[in-house]
Amino acid sequence: MSEEILMNITPMESRVALVENGVLQEIYIERACSRGIVGNIYKGKVVRVLPGMQAAFVDIGLERAAFIHASEIAPRNDKDSVVQSERPIVELVHEGQSLVVQVTKDPLGTKGARLTTHISIPARYLVLMPHNNHVGISLRIEDAEERERLRKLVEEGMKDDGEDEKGGFILRTAAEGITEAEVKADILFLRRLWQTIEETVKESTAPSTIYEDLPLHLRTMRDLVDPDIEKIRIDSRETFNKVSKFVKKLVPQVDGRVEYYPGERPIFDLFGVEDEINKALSRKVQLKSGGYLIIDQTEAMTTIDVNTGAFVGHRNLEETIFKTNLEASVAIARQLRLRNLGGIIIIDFIDMEDSEHQRQVLRTYEKSLEKDHAKTNITGVSDLGLVEMTRKRTRESLENVLCEPCPTCDGRGTLKTAETVCYEIFREILRAVRAYDSQSYTVLASEQVVDRLLDEESSNVADLEEFIQKPIRFQVEPIYSQEQFDVVLV
Structure with a gap:
């Protein structure tokens, strides 16, 4: 199976497409004005505790307060861990308390971001868990001998790095087949990064950003690139240079597969990605x-x-x-x-x-x-x-x-028929007659509705005029949707 990664980069937006056998499988989009925040670490302030939900709202500096459940609050020591899930949220946090948290879910719709204090920091092959001494291995590495080999490499690497150093590791799927030197390099990189984060936490006041995850083009190289990827094509010279440096340092095995695409035809058009994105909507x-x-x-x-x-x-x-x-x-x-x-x-x-x-x-x-x-x-x-x-x-x-919800149907996906709107107009005229004294009434509505009032509903309009003893006029408003109308007193 041939797999390629295509990167379309502009100052406003980065898009990454994963293509298998010429068919688009995944698309990632990151806009400069609204970058995702999953993986970011914040020093937040607890603004509200909800005992009934076993949760709390935390201000991390975003428009909406983020949400953390009691189960996502790490125990202060090993003795606490057994009973942590049974402890009330009020025993774990209080209003005004500072909390170092990591985002696990971006804000979705009207919901704020989801948080955890179980911090994890990914590198190319390993994920550091600073508050845990456990060594875990991705279930996608199925070979028992390879799992055992990797476990020993990490355990030895942790000892070599110093007994006082705390924190456990998870071996990612990409770690299959890596060498001892690569394991040690990742351990050293992650522990240095965590030291920097701890220093930043001490110096910062809540709410503030402590650590931001890599931009999309570098996250792609860290998370998506595996031995099956044959080519990584990038249409921006500047991004190509950044990715090449990142690859030489952290993913040297794919160095020769990164290519700059200078073609006049947009890269997503060339591989049919734009059409597939439109179909996916x-x-x-x-x-x-x-x-x-x-x-x-x-x-x-x-x-x-x-x-x-x-x-x-x-x-x-x-x-x-x-x-x-x-x-x-x-x-x-x-x-x-x-x-x-x-x-x-x-x-x-x-x-x-x-x-x-x-x-x-x-x-x-x-x-x-x-x-x-x-x-x-x-x-x-x-x-x-x-x-x-x-x-x-x-x-x-x-x-x-x-996309955004349709302003006409408000996301329902359907519109009231012209007939339904006509009957609503009749009821509105009757309400107006009872409430106000007017010489005549003018109805402003869409062309479809006015056409129906003057054609299929003309006899009903005549009956209504006779009943209220006032003339009714109709005026087409081109900017009105089919459901919009106004009854104006004249």
Whole structure:
């Protein structure tokens, strides 16, 4: 499988695309005016404690106060850790208290950022946990011998670095196959960085920013680059130079794969990324067979409906349904990554009678999710035949980054019909007649509504004029949406 990373960099916006076999799989967008803050460390001030929710609001200097749950507050010592989850929040923090916290989730919609005091700082191969002496290994490193080798390298590296040094480490997936020198370099880098952070904490007052994560183009090199990546193409000479220096220092094994793209044609156009981004904003996803998906994203959950559409198959209905579901399972896994959908996800595959077909579709779907960088958990198939799952949400979805609710329908996705608005206008005129004395009434509305009032509803308008004994005039307002109208007293 060939994988490439494409970087489109401008002063206002950075975009990174992960492409597998020529098909866009993931897109990351970071705008200069609204950079994500996951991974940032702050010295915050507790502004409100909520005993009923076992949580507190913390001011970290953002527009909205951030949120921390009792379970995310690290114990002061090892003895506390056993009973930490059972302790009331009021015993752990109090209003006005300073707290060093790290952001685990960006602010989403109306919700503030989510915080933890379990600080973790990532490098290329290791993640430092300053308040923990544990050594953990990514579950994606499956080979038992390699896991044991890596564990010993880290434990030896921790001893060499000094017995007084505290803090544990997690070995990332990218650590598979690394040398002793690379392990030691990461340990040294992370411990020096933590010393700097501790010094900054002592000198700072709350609320203030203590540490900011790397910009998107460097985070990509740290987090997404693995041996499968064949090329990293960058369309900005300045960013290419920065990435090249970063690679030489921290990811030397991919040094020869970073390329500057000087072409006149935009890099995302050349690889069809722009078209795929636009398609990913649509509710409907067309499948090659003729079937399609309908994806509805709401604040509570995301629902995905699978339909056979124009696909009629060659044998029988059950075979047609099975093939559509198989294709859909691969497409859905890609759409979750591409749209960065998180939280609760409900998938309504087409009903299958054959239990073996059901198992195969679920297996295919689980296999397709293996490449996902976000943590996913399929809880099973419900009594209604729905696949229920969760996908960890750490940043805004693609739709939330690029779009805003429609001001006309206010995000409902539907408009009142012209007929409905006409009847609302009639009721509004009757209210006005009872409340005010006027010689006549002028209705300001959209062209569709006025056309209907003068055509299909003309007899009703005549009856209303006769009833109120006053003339009613109509005026088209080009800037009004179909639902907007005003009744003016003349």
